Amino acid sequence: MIKPELPANEAERLHALRTLQILDTSHEERFDRVTRMAKRMFGVEISLVSLVDEDRQWFKSAQGLDASETSREISFCGHAINQDGLFIIPNAIDDVRFSDNPLVTDEPNIRFYAGYPLKLRQGINLGTLCLIDSKPKHLNEEDKQLLNDLGAMIEQEIRSIQLATLDELTLISNRRGFLTLSEHSQKVCRRNKMPISMILFDLNKFKPINDNFGHHEGDFALKQFAEVMRSVFRESDVIGRLGGDEFVVMLTDTNDEQITVLLERFKTAIDALNKGINKPYLIEYSAGVASFSYDTELSLEEMIAEADASMYEKKKDRAR
Secondary structure (H helix, E strand, C coil), X not given: CCCCCCCCCHHHHHHHHHHCCCCCCCCCHHHHHHHHHHHHHHCCCEEEXXXXXXXXXXXXXXXXXXXXXXXXXXXXXXXXXXXXXCEEEXXXXXXXXXXXXXXXXXCCCCCEEEEEEEEEECCEEEEEEXXXXXXXXXXXXHHHHHHHHHHHHHHHHHHHHHHHHECCCXXXXXXXXXXXXXXHHHHHHHHHCCCEEXXXXXXXXXXXXXXXXXXXXXXXXXXXXXXXXXXXXXXXXXXXXXXXXXXXXXXXXXXXXXXXXXHHHHHHHHHHHHHHHXXXXXXXXXXEEEEECCCCCCCHHHHHHHHHHHXXXXXXXXXX
């Protein structure tokens, strides 16, 4: 058996998947309808909407299978997300990657597998719409087109979820998505007695960018700023755009010295960005930090407000 390789952008892929807040949710008719159609149209024993998490594949919708998840190491879908087109195995017994896979040698005795990689956006494959059968099968061109069409229906449903939790412009969490993820992180901090910190960013001189160079340049600046956030902060950090030109990061288990290092690294990355984009303006920002004990009684919104107050104090100091 050959284990599936991790995509080169695995950290970004997992961040996108978790921001959707779709894992471990109940079955929904909009997904079940498509898997029922797929199972019947292709005459297979099993059809799934499988989402590939860090060490498991979890089934948002399952027809013909009672399990809710399996290990990623033995998953066919873990292989399928590493390509953009259909991933088809006519007979797993004849494929060195799967012939001794426990899903092949034991229940559900997979022989045929066909997976459509579910794209959130280009290069970000979250999982698959897949067909499974205990008998070898082949798909003709018409079958392949049908599976592509059904996969596109699932992608549309996933994107409708995305709109509720991701900022459409920057593709990082919006306020709602940030608060949802941060609530989970706060529970982890309380359980493990780890401190919490908030960093509030505000872009300086952002209005003149829009006024002097057009809103497309303002959008460009926001997207670039978000991309630097994504590249600098750690996987364990929660990042988001609160709205307008305000961004936020929630840090867990991070002391003052580590925060200083992170902010220096962020400043270096923004300086490099400004040198590289060759624009008639600079992307500039102010940042405020507020830190809290794991057992703070403040709400997430109140923590953000304290970081916001810290940022404006620093802006006042610079203006003096």
